[in-house]
Amino acid sequence: MSAEIEELLKRYQSYPNVVGTIILDPFAIPIKTTMDYTLTVHYAALVSTLTFKAAKMVSSLDSSNELLNLRLRTLNHEVIIVPSESYIIIVIQKPGT
Amino acid sequence: MSAEIEELLKRYQSYPNVVGTIILDPFAIPIKTTMDYTLTVHYAALVSTLTFKAAKMVSSLDSSNELLNLRLRTLNHEVIIVPSESYIIIVIQKPGT
Numbered sequence: 227m228s229a230e231i232e233e234l235l236k237r238y239q240s241y242p243n244v245v246g247t248i249i250l251d252p253f254a255i256p257i258k259t260t261m262d263y264t265l266t267v268h269y270a271a272l273v274s275t276l277t278f279k280a281a282k283m284v285s286s287l288d289s290s291n292e293l294l295n296l297r298l299r300t301l302n303h304e305v306i307i308v309p310s311e312s313y314i315i316i317v318i319q320k321p322g323t
Numbered sequence: 324m325s326a327e328i329e330e331l332l333k334r335y336q337s338y339p340n341v342v343g344t345i346i347l348d349p350f351a352i353p354i355k356t357t358m359d360y361t362l363t364v365h366y367a368a369l370v371s372t373l374t375f376k377a378a379k380m381v382s383s384l385d386s387s388n389e390l391l392n393l394r395l396r397t398l399n400h401e402v403i404i405v406p407s408e409s410y411i412i413i414v415i416q417k418p419g420t
Contacts, residue, residue, distance in 0.1 A: 283369040
């Protein structure tokens, strides 16, 4: 894994209330995670499908537009998903800040 | 449409940089919109599918959890989606604030 991803991961982990970070490759394979294996695989499958759908929705509404990130606020967490060409970053935060 | 929704719509429209708001009923039928018909119908179809998928993802990861809202940051806009039992609110903002 590149130094760039290590750097990104470090940055996201320094955010307040971050409980986990996962990095997926473009095929939705986890290449780095701070969460347990089962949860990582579960997140990987669900997030990649959702992100693909969201990106498709954005370009379908306006072909010159592009999805930069996706945030899911839930009762227990905030999930931030940052897709890029070479990976998808998932950051799970406890709400509160 | 209830006074409650009118109130919500007014509140969201007072947000800075809001370019449009759409309210859908639980069957994804637009019941109020400030955008043109074609775009409203397009948003309605795409957002309802995405929201349903996101809500399913959240409860599938943890059945005690629940989706409160969904934000899509794109090159041109930020789309905020607030689902509830009786309607889905869609707010489209120009980024910048």
